[in-house]
Amino acid sequence: MGIKVVHRHGNTFKEKMYISAIFSGMKTTLKHFSTNLKDATQIPTVCYPDEKPTDITPRYRGVHRLTHRKEDNSIACVACFMCATACPSNCIDIVAMAREDGLDEKMPKVFNIDLLECVFCGYCVEACPCDAIRMDSGIYSVVGETREEFIYDKEKLLSIKGISKEEYSLAK
Amino acid sequence: MKILIDNAEVECKEGDLLIEVMLKNALEIPHFCYQEDLGADGNCRMCMVEIKGQKRPQIACNTFVKENLEVSTISENIKEVKRSILELELLNHPVDCAICDQAGECKLQDYYMDFGLYDSHLSTPKTKKGKHIDLGSNVMLDQERCVLCTRCVRFTSNITKTNELGIIGRGDNSRVAVAPGHELNNPYAMNVVELCPVGALTSKDFRFKQRVWFLDSTKSICHGCSRGCNIYIDYNETKYSAEKVHRFRARRNNKINKSFLCDYGRLSYKELNENFNADVSHVKDLKELLKDEKKLALVSPSMSLQQLQAVKSFCKDNSVELFSLPYIDENFGDEWLKTNDMSANFNGVKELGINYDEDEFGVSLQEAHVVINFDHKYLKNRELKSKKVVHFTTSHVDSDYELIFVIADFAHDSGTIINCDGIRQDFYATKYESQNSRLVDILEELK
Numbered sequence A: 001m002g003i004k005v006v007h008r009h010g011n012t013f014k015e016k017m018y019i020s021a022i023f024s025g026m027k028t029t030l031k032h033f034s035t036n037l038k039d040a041t042q043i044p045t046v047c048y049p050d051e052k053p054t055d056i057t058p059r060y061r062g063v064h065r066l067t068h069r070k071e072d073n074s075i076a077c078v079a080c081f082m083c084a085t086a087c088p089s090n091c092i093d094i095v096a097m098a099r100e101d102g103l104d105e106k107m108p109k110v111f112n113i114d115l116l117e118c119v120f121c122g123y124c125v126e127a128c129p130c131d132a133i134r135m136d137s138g139i140y141s142v143v144g145e146t147r148e149e150f151i152y153d154k155e156k157l158l159s160i161k162g163i164s165k166e167e168y169s170l171a172k
Numbered sequence B: 001m002k003i004l005i006d007n008a009e010v011e012c013k014e015g016d017l018l019i020e021v022m023l024k025n026a027l028e029i030p031h032f033c034y035q036e037d038l039g040a041d042g043n044c045r046m047c048m049v050e051i052k053g054q055k056r057p058q059i060a061c062n063t064f065v066k067e068n069l070e071v072s073t074i075s076e077n078i079k080e081v082k083r084s085i086l087e088l089e090l091l092n093h094p095v096d097c098a099i100c101d102q103a104g105e106c107k108l109q110d111y112y113m114d115f116g117l118y119d120s121h122l123s124t125p126k127t128k129k130g131k132h133i134d135l136g137s138n139v140m141l142d143q144e145r146c147v148l149c150t151r152c153v154r155f156t157s158n159i160t161k162t163n164e165l166g167i168i169g170r171g172d173n174s175r176v177a178v179a180p181g182h183e184l185n186n187p188y189a190m191n192v193v194e195l196c197p198v199g200a201l202t203s204k205d206f207r208f209k210q211r212v213w214f215l216d217s218t219k220s221i222c223h224g225c226s227r228g229c230n231i232y233i234d235y236n237e238t239k240y241s242a243e244k245v246h247r248f249r250a251r252r253n254n255k256i257n258k259s260f261l262c263d264y265g266r267l268s269y270k271e272l273n274e275n276f277n278a279d280v281s282h283v284k285d286l287k288e289l290l291k292d293e294k295k296l297a298l299v300s301p302s303m304s305l306q307q308l309q310a311v312k313s314f315c316k317d318n319s320v321e322l323f324s325l326p327y328i329d330e331n332f333g334d335e336w337l338k339t340n341d342m343s344a345n346f347n348g349v350k351e352l353g354i355n356y357d358e359d360e361f362g363v364s365l366q367e368a369h370v371v372i373n374f375d376h377k378y379l380k381n382r383e384l385k386s387k388k389v390v391h392f393t394t395s396h397v398d399s400d401y402e403l404i405f406v407i408a409d410f411a412h413d414s415g416t417i418i419n420c421d422g423i424r425q426d427f428y429a430t431k432y433e434s435q436n437s438r439l440v441d442i443l444e445e446l447k
């Protein structure tokens, strides 16, 4: 394996004095300070929760949802357990059952995600071969009074709408 | 004699089958149709190897080793051959691993990852065939996933000789099927599920219950009859569900069951999931009962030697008359694996010199005041009027007995049993601690 030697910075006299660095930092701070003082409407800080964020895009990893099939609006998930296998917090609980409608063979009987244990890493979305689980709901805040309220079941996950223009599962 | 496989020397005998030599030495050799106990059929061509001095690649399952044989399984040429064969094999495959129970233990998946990794060249639609066909005897068939290796067909024609399965159609349309109006129906039918190298045959009993990569395996012995077939217990405990045994699989033993199990034994795992839900008694109450004069014990002939020995010394120390009776069912046995003696360790009972005379037992039972039942089925849920009955049980019993102790079953307690042919075999406990104490420990406490 090759070794790359990286030279240490900050060895010159000027750098060791720190003074110039402090001043150049202060310059930036003062520049922003005077801009914001002149026009307060441009400040990017949001006074959450009075003000809601406006920059939530479909790529934002919000609360999960289970998608539907375009053909008949039925559940897209086939209970393959890929998401549960990939999940680092082990917070997806699936129980599979045979699907009888002829469209597929397998579907989940139980599909629970414990949002209190979820770390919102998005691995489940990456792992899904059926585009059945997504985090494009745009929901960034979940409140509840009991732990149970944070366990989202199949019906709940299916009822959540996405904010991307692809509403249905894209799997073929 | 030595031969060279991929430039490494391998010890073997003249005339051995090359694929067997390779499998015995744990060398990688992909194969579908060859199976240790069904033999070679030569139809899948997956086991191609290059042999020095031969112009074309040869199949390892039809090559007999001879002096100075030099074999290559890794040359570019042979890899390309295997890749093409695999592509052909998978041409019409539906690739529905997401809903296939075989995923995780599927040879097609393994071989594709090992040396497939091509993009499909197919430009026409895939040939459609039957899916989730219920063949009977708990076996489900998916014709699209089949690689036509004929293992299942050869099992029913050569081993059970019941000939239910066959291959019909030609070319792309070939498929495994049963004759119209017939079903797969023999007491060993579920073996085809395990023999099938892909997900074409799956078990209705195990279907969709678990993904196999969540399962743990423990080496054990079937306790269904005195044959003592070698098995793996596949079980797990997950964050959201308690420990459960999900299936038994055959563990190959050339001297006993080869790669097979009977369906009765295969499904007997269900007994291990029966929960006991009643209060258990205190050991000191049993000590009290032991003061009585006329005591009799009946021990299950399916207990391990270790358990039998502990029971025997317990009975000797407390002057309890000890019996064991075999579980005989004249209709269970056959000429192959199943035996009429449905106890797992009756030979162990004999070896330890435990009395198994039924008449003597009957006489003693009349006279006894205290009856201790060590998990014997004969006394389970049987009313014994005016007697004090103590149960040591692995499964649920109605709780109107004097004392009940729940003990760990054979999945949670290791031990040794002797099969009908006098072969001594060990079985092991699963990795999860049982909620119930081991019989040996309870008896130790009584000393």
Ligand code: SF4
Residues within 6 Å of the ligand: A083, A086, A087, A088, A089, A090, A091, A092, A113, A117, A118, A119, A120, A121, A122, A123, A124, A125
């Ligand atoms: S986002 Fe990550 S932690 Fe949450 S359920 Fe998906 S895989 Fe698990």
Ligand code: SF4
Residues within 6 Å of the ligand: A076, A077, A078, A079, A080, A081, A082, A083, A084, A094, A124, A127, A128, A129, A130, A131, A132, A133
């Ligand atoms: S959500 Fe996707 S990955 Fe998870 S079980 Fe369903 S199909 Fe499989």
Ligand code: SF4
Residues within 6 Å of the ligand: B145, B146, B147, B148, B149, B150, B151, B152, B153, B176, B195, B196, B197, B198, B200, B201
């Ligand atoms: S069903 Fe399985 S065992 Fe039978 S021929 Fe097809 S792949 Fe082979």
Ligand code: SF4
Residues within 6 Å of the ligand: B222, B223, B224, B225, B226, B227, B228, B229, B257, B261, B262, B263, B264, B265, B266, B337, B338, B339
């Ligand atoms: S033959 Fe006996 S030991 Fe073998 S699997 Fe069947 S019941 Fe179990």
Ligand code: FES
Residues within 6 Å of the ligand: B030, B031, B032, B033, B034, B040, B041, B042, B043, B044, B045, B046, B047, B048, B059, B060, B061, B062
């Ligand atoms: S294993 Fe040799 S041809 Fe199938």
